[in-house]
Amino acid sequence: MLGTELPLEAKVASLRLGERQIIEIARSTIGASKCIIFDEATAALSDAEARKLFQLIRRLAGRGVAILYITHRLDEVFALADRVCVLRDGRVSLDSAAGDVTQDQVIEAMVGRAVAYARHAVPPSTDAPPVxxxxxxxxxxxxxxxxxxxxxxxxxxxxxxxxxxxxxxxxxxxxxxxxxxxxxxxxxxxxxxxxxxxxxxxxxxxxxxxxxxxxxxxxxxxxxxxxxxxxxxxxxxxxxxxxxxxxxxxxxxxxxxxxxxxxxxxxxxxxxxxxxxxxxxxxxxxxxxxxxxxxxxxxxxxxxxxxxxxxxxxxxxxxxxxxxxxxxxxxxxxxxxxxxxxxxxxxxxxxxxxxxxxxxxxxxxxxxxxx
The missing domain is CATH 3.40.50.300 (P-loop containing nucleotide triphosphate hydrolases)
Incomplete structure (x- = not known):
């Protein structure tokens, strides 16, 4: 379902972080769970693995499984969520249908203010020798x-x-x-x-x-x-x-x-x-x-x-x-x-x-x- 081949006889500790993440996801979805909580599920996944996961989550939701998806990635929120709930300092600062809010509104609810995106680095001088x-x-x-x-x-x-x-x-x-x-x-x-x-x-x-x-x-x-x-x-x-x-x-x-x-x-x-x-x-x-x-x-x-x-x-x-x-x-x-x-x-x-x-x-x- 996740489109991944893993060495089934290998010790889990020997696998890379993304492969361990896939095993956790698979383990959580093989039972008859009525609700599944995903916490930063794509943090260690490749783009292809993340796409497969999103497809799986949509299939689970279509079968009536309730999904609580915890993430800091706002592109994932708007790709998957029916409803968005933001916690800031332990309190709910936003609870709304995903279609009723913009990304900027969600960011402001997360940090308590508008966030200005900017490039923070500048090109360095090339005169110094490499360190x-x-x-x-x-x-x-x-x-x-x-x-x-x-x-x-x-x-x-x-x-x-x-x-x-x-x-x-x-x-x-x-x-x-x-x-x-x-x-x-x-x-x-x-x-x-x-x-x-x-x-x-x-x-x-x-x-x-x-x-x-x-x-x-x-x-x-x-x-x-x-x-x-x-x-x-x-x-x-x-x-x-x-x-x-x-x-x-x-x-x-x-x-x-x-x-x-x-x-x-x-x-x-x-x-x-x-x-x-x-x-x-x-x-x-x-x-x-x-x-x-x-x-x-x-x-x-x-x-x-x-x-x-x-x-x-x-x-x-x-x-x-x-x-x-x-x-x-x-x-x-x-x-x-x-x-x-x-x-x-x-x-x-x-x-x-x-x-x-x-x-x-x-x-x-x-x-x-x-x-």
Whole structure:
């Protein structure tokens, strides 16, 4: 029904995030459920898989199954919903038939104000030498990838699920090995065997799977934000909790994290957007000047997206070099100074700042679906 072939004997833990998502969806639909709740169901799916899911949801609704579809993607809301209900700060701020409201009205109900969409990045100066350079990188998931990243630049790497984008970003930070080519950091060739090697070289990383690979779920905001800096903040082998709180307070203000200023809340109590800002603060506290961000706005609402985009633009203006590796065209159109497009593990296009658009990205990636 979902048009996907999976290795049935494989351990679920060995599957990629999108394949695990498909198994969850299939499991929820095979019974005689009268109501099914989908929570960010397409976050890790390819365009083709998302289309199949929408077809399945329409068939289920046609059979009388009640569907509660939770999403931050407004194109999905207007493609699927009969009725739209918006929650803001734990209260219903809009409840209306989908045909009676516009996208702008839904956004305003979500964030409490009108949101102005704008490009946040500007083209960087090309005079500075690259701080991160790849020449002919290759692995089982991608091949012959080359690029140069300079200070003040936000390099967007765009591709649909399965394009090799996420595998490439993992290789840049030592979470995966690459078999061919050379990676240079500040002009020196490097081959990271572990993410700790990349951190030591001044590279920070946001994983695409925030819950599994990013959050220390039983720890506080202050502990999460300062995790890579514990050694520096320790005294006689013990982490100094006052210094943890000071580190958190520094970035709490800068990143506009909506949480208690003490940093004593558990990170799991925050929204996805605020969790992401804490994880971004983690690398700023560690002094990372190179950031590799995988799906930085996945599961994040419209207002938080705009805040994250503004933060990234400010960091670039201060000289940070940033890679945004994503399957979300909005991330690229909002912040990228330059865009690379990957299809089936290969770079197929480089799009300069003045030509970046949704149409250019989806055309280079082989077309796409926006609903």
């Amino acid at each position: 991160l350079k790849a020449t002919g990188l290759g692995s089982a998931s991608f091949s012959d990838v080359s690029f140069a990243l300079r200070p003040g630049e936000i390099l967007g790497v765009y591709g649909k699920v399965g394009s090799g984008v996420q595998e490439l970003s993992s290789s840049l930070v030592g979470a995966r090995a690459f078999d061919e080519g050379t990676l240079y950091v500040e002009g020196s060739p490097r081959h990271f065997r572990h993410p700790a090697d990349a951190i030591a070289a001044g590279i920070g990383h946001l994983s695409a799977d925030r819950a599994a690979d990013g959050l220390l779920r039983t720890m506080t905001l202050a502990e999460n934000l300062s995790a890579p800096s514990w050694g520096r903040l320790a005294r006689r082998g013990f982490v100094n909790r006052r210094k943890l709180r000071q580190a958190y307070c520094r970035w709490h203000r800068t990143l506009h994290i909506k949480a208690a200023a003490s940093g004593e809340q558990l990170i799991t109590e925050l929204s996805g957007g605020n969790q992401q800002k804490v994880l971004l603060g983690r690398w700023l506290e560690a002094g990372s000047k190179i950031l590799v961000l995988s799906e930085p706005t996945r599961g994040v609402d419209v207002g938080a997206r705009q805040e994250i985009y503004r933060v990234l633009a400010r960091l670039a203006a201060k000289g940070h070099a940033i890679v945004v590796a994503t399957s979300d065209y909005e991330d690229i159109t909002a912040v990228a100074s330059r865009a690379l497009v990957m299809v089936r593990g290969r770079m197929v296009a480089e799009i300069p700042y003045e030509r970046i658009s949704t149409e250019a990205l989806t055309e280079a990636a082989g077309g796409g679906v926006h609903a």
